[in-house]
Amino acid sequence: MTFLVRLSLALALLLLSGCEQPPMPSLDQQLYVWQRQWTPAHEPALRQSHGDFSRLRVLALQAFPGAGWSRARIDSVMLKADGRPLIAVIRLDGQLKSLDQDEVITQIQQLLSDWQAQGLAPVGVEIDHDAGNARLPAYGAFLARLRQALPATLGLSITALPAWLDSPALPGLLQTVDSSVLQVHAVSDPRQGLFDPKQARRWAERWSGVTTRPFYLALPAYGVALLTQESGAPVVESEVPIDRGGERRELLADPQQVAGLAAQLRTEPPKHLAGLIWFRLPLAGDRRAWSLTTLGAVARGDSLDSRLALQVGEHEGLYDIRLMNQGNLDSPWPQRLTLAVGACDGVDALAGYTLQQTPGLLTFTRIQEGRLAAGAQRAIGWARCTKIDQGGFNVYP
Template identity: 75%
Template sequence: MVFLTRRILLLTSLALFSGCERQDAPPLDQQLYVWQRQWTSDHDVALRDSRTDFSALRVLALQAFPQAGWSRARIDPALLKRDGRPLIAVIRLDGQLKSLDQDEVTTQIQQVISDWQALGLSLCGVEIDHDAGNARLPAYREFLQQLRARLPASLPLSITALPAWLDSRELPALLSTVDSSVLQVHAVSDPRRGLFDPVQARQWANAWSRITSKPFYLALPAYGVALLPGDGGAPIVESEVRLEREGKRQELLADPQQLSQLSAKLRADPPAHLAGLIWFRLPLANDRRAWSLTTLRAVVRGDALSSRLALKLSAQEGLYDIGISNEGNLDSAWPERVTLAVRGCEGADALAGYALQQGPDLLTFTRLHDGRIAAGGQRAMGWARCAHIDQGGSNVYP
C-alpha cells in the first residue's frame, strides 16, 4: 500500500512537471509585401505559387510624395479576391513630406478602405509606412492617435518602423498608439555598406522586443538594387525601375544564405513579441532585381540552398543552340566561363553578355558582365554549327 501511494505521488509529480515544461514555440508567421505600382498578368502566377508559404499579403495601396502628390497602386481586385488571403493595405507617406495633413491623409485612407470594400476585398488591416526622423516622432505619434480614432475599431493599425527610432525616448509612446509594428532591417543605412547585415538585424530585433509589449514583425529583403554615381558624391539607388542615367552600376543583392541562417535562428529562438517575418517583395517573372520565388520559398521553408548549373544543348541538322540551366533552388550568377569540346565546326557565335573564342576542337564562352539565372530557369548563350559537340567533355565554370 505504501509502495502504491508513493507510485501515485511520483506519477502525479511527473504529470505536473511536464505540464510546466516549455512547449515548442509556434512557427513564425511568414507574409509578403506586394509592392508593384502597376499590376500585370505575372501577378496571377506569382500569387498562386506563393499561397502555400505565405499567410498574408501586405499590398501597396496608396503613396504620397512631396511634389507628385497622391498616387494609387493599380491593383487587380479579381486576383486578390480569388487569392483569398488576408489583406493589409499599405499607405506609403514619403519621409520627405514636410508635414502630414491629418484630415487629407485620413480622408485618402478612408477612401481606399471604402473602395477596396466596394470591390469585395476583405481588409484585415492598414499599415502606415512613413520614414519619420526622430525629431518628428512626437508629431507622428499625435497623427497616429487621431488616425486610430477615426478608423474602424475593428481594423488593426500597424506601422513600418526604423531601427533609428530605438534612440528616441518617444518610441514607447509611439508604439502604444498602434496594434503592431513592422521593423525594417534592410536598406536603412548608407547603401554603400550593403542592403542588409544579419548580425545587426538580430541586435535590432532584440532591442525592439525589450521596448514593445505588442506583436512586431521583421521586414526582410529578398531583392537587390544598383548604385549609380550621383552628382554630389552620394550614390543614386536604382530599384525596380531602370533610371535613364549614365555610369557604371554597382549591383547589391541580399544574400539568400544569410537570410536563411537568420530565419533559422529566429525560428529557434525568437525575441519576445516577434510575431513573424514579412518579405520584400513578391517576385514577378520579369523582376530582375528580386530573388526568384523558388529561392524565396526555399529560404522560408529552411531548405538547404544550392545552385546546379548544367549545359543545355539542342540540335537540329547540325545547328546547336547552346544554353545554361539552373536546376537548383538557389539563383545563380551567370557562369564565368563555359567550354565545349567540339568537332567539325563551320561557325559559332555568342549572344549578348558573352564573348566567344573558337579553336579547332574547343569553344570557349566567357562572361562579359554580371547577370543571374533564376532557380529553375535557363539562359541562351550562343549557337554553333558543328559535326559534333561532346557534352560529356564540356565544362561549366561558375
C-alpha cells in the same frame, strides 16, 4: 507484470511527459506586394506564393511632396480570387513637411470604402512613414487619432526604422498601434550595402526590449543599382531604369545571408517577434528581385543550392547551347564554361559571353554580369559540329 511494476512505469511516463517542452511557435511569413501598376504577371506570382505566405501587405496609396496623392492600380479580381487576408499599406513620404491629419484620414477612409465596394475586406492598415526622430511625438499623436477613426476590428500597424530606437518617444508611439514592422534593409547609406544580417539581429533584439506588442521584421528579397555622381550621394535605381550615364554598382540581398538570419530567428526568436515580412513579391522578368523559387525556399528554411548545367539541343547538325539552373537558388552567370566537341565549322556566343575555340573544346567566358533564376535557362551560344559530348562540360563559378 506485477501491479508495482505497472505503477512504476506509469509514473515514469507521467514524469517524462511533464518534462516535455511545448513546441516552439513558428514565425508567421507574410509578403509585400509593392507594384504601383498591376499586370497579368501578378496572377501566376500570387498563385505560386500562396503556400508559403499567410498574408499580403499591398501597396495601396501614396503621398509625396509636390506630387500629392496617388493610388496603386491593384487588380481586385485577383486579390479576391487569392483569398488571403489583406493589409492596405499607405505610404506617406518622409519628405512631407507635415501631415495634414484630416486629409490623411479622409484619404484612408475613402480608400477602405472603395476597396469594400470592390469586394475586398482588408483586415488591417499599415502606415509607412519615415519620420525623423524629432517628429515622432507628432507622428504618435496622429496615429492615436487614426486609431480612433478606424473601425476597432481593423488592425493598425506601422513600418518602423531602427533609428527610432534612439528616441525617448518610441515606447509611447508603439502603444498607439497594434503591431510594428521593423525595416532592417536599405536603412543606412547605400554605399555600405543593402543589408547586414548581424546588424539586423541586433536591431531586432533592441526592438524587442522596447515594444510590448507584436512586431515583425521586414526582410529583403531584392536588389538595387547605385549610380555614381560627381558630387553628392549616389542615385538609387530600382526596377524603373534611370537615363543617366556613369558607373552602376549592383547591390543584391544575398539569399544565403538572409536565410541564415531567418534560421536564427526561428530557433531563438526575440521577445514579441511575431513573424517575417518579405519585400517584395517578384514578378516574372523582375531584374532586381529574387525569383519566387528562391524566395519560397528561403521562407521555408530549405537548403539552398544552385545546380548549373549545360543543355544542348540539336537540329540538322546545328546545336543550341543553353545554361540551366536546376537548383532552388538564383545564381550569377558563371565566369567560364567549357564543352567538349568534335570538329566544328561554325560557332558563336550570344549576349553576355565570348567564345574561344580550340581543338575538341569550346570555352565560353563571361563578359558582363547577369543572374540566372532558379529553374530558368538562357541560350549562351550555338555551334555547327560533327558531335557535342552532352556530358563533357564544366561550369566554373
